[in-house]
Amino acid sequence: MLYGCDYLNESQLPQIHTKLAIALGIVILAVMLLPILAISQSTGTIEPGFAGALGAMRQAEMAGATPSEIAALVALLNKALELNGEALKLTAPGDANRRTQLISEVDQILITVQSQAHDLTTIASHRSSTNKALTYVLGIVAAFVGTILFGFSVSFYRAYRIKRTFQMRITRK
């Protein structure tokens, strides 16, 4: 600890520098993150499960799910958005039951989407790796076939040249 006008000894200086560096780092980080934090807003108006469902769908996409496979999930998610919007409009106390029912339907759809997206990720991932392996194997096969064709071509060309040589005639000029 430092009191009043005590002087710092050499062993205390590096500690102060480290603390200053950490504090400076936090300030810089806060300043850098400020624009990002300022423009982010809580989802408030939609159920929290939407983010999870969207994340799962993106994973399925990255795993190689086809647009038609994703389209089915997108349709479900849009249906959930529609129901979520309907639920938000029901603000009267008498609509509480209907609102709860709609929200539970939304949650159910989100669970379905997430589960189907996970299944799709597994299937698409397996399919993608199989396709990739097959493509590389095809490359090896193509190289092998190409080499055999090259060998035969060279062999035939040589036989042709030998035949032509023996067919030559020597004529006096």
Add this chain to the structure above:
Amino acid sequence: MSFLSSQNRRTLITVFITLLIVCEMLAYVATTPRPQEQFFQLYVLGAHHMAADYYPNNNTDISIGEAVAWYLGVVDNMGSVQLVSVRVKIGNQTIKPPDDQNATESPAPLVAEYMRVLQDNETWETPFVWTITDAVSTGGSTHLLTLQFNNETYQLQDRTASGGHNFRLIFELWTLQPDTDTFQFGWVASGEHRVAWLQVWFNMTSPRLA
């Protein structure tokens, strides 16, 4: 076979390795997704589905009860599925528009929000018919009180313009970030924060008197 002499065998091996490299490179190119530019498009079209005829009779002065028909569209070119939200705000001449440089939203009050999940390369277009259903004039200023978007009525607070001139509808594109579960104004692509927004100006010079 005379062809399989040691020299020929070496030639064949060289050819095979060369072909193998070429074929595997082709296989790599075929199986690796190409990076694409990630962006959204946000647009508003006029009544005839063109970037024209935004106002009835080409008159920017909108009367109470006059329906203005537009088409609002978003195109997802992000290379992935996205949950987008188009936020409609109402501003006047003095309120700040969104800031492209700092990627910050307009402080204008939010009136309505439209959400949609979009696939890569999908276009979502929806009719956007709006009407000023109530406006009042006090002290030389026009106050917009209620607006209708697609037959839904929205109450407005403190939307005033001097003489009823230079009101504007501001459309901002927001995206849901699944990792943080928050909506973000614009999107991040290649480490860069980008935004898309539009504004359409109009006047309301024939309000009812208070």
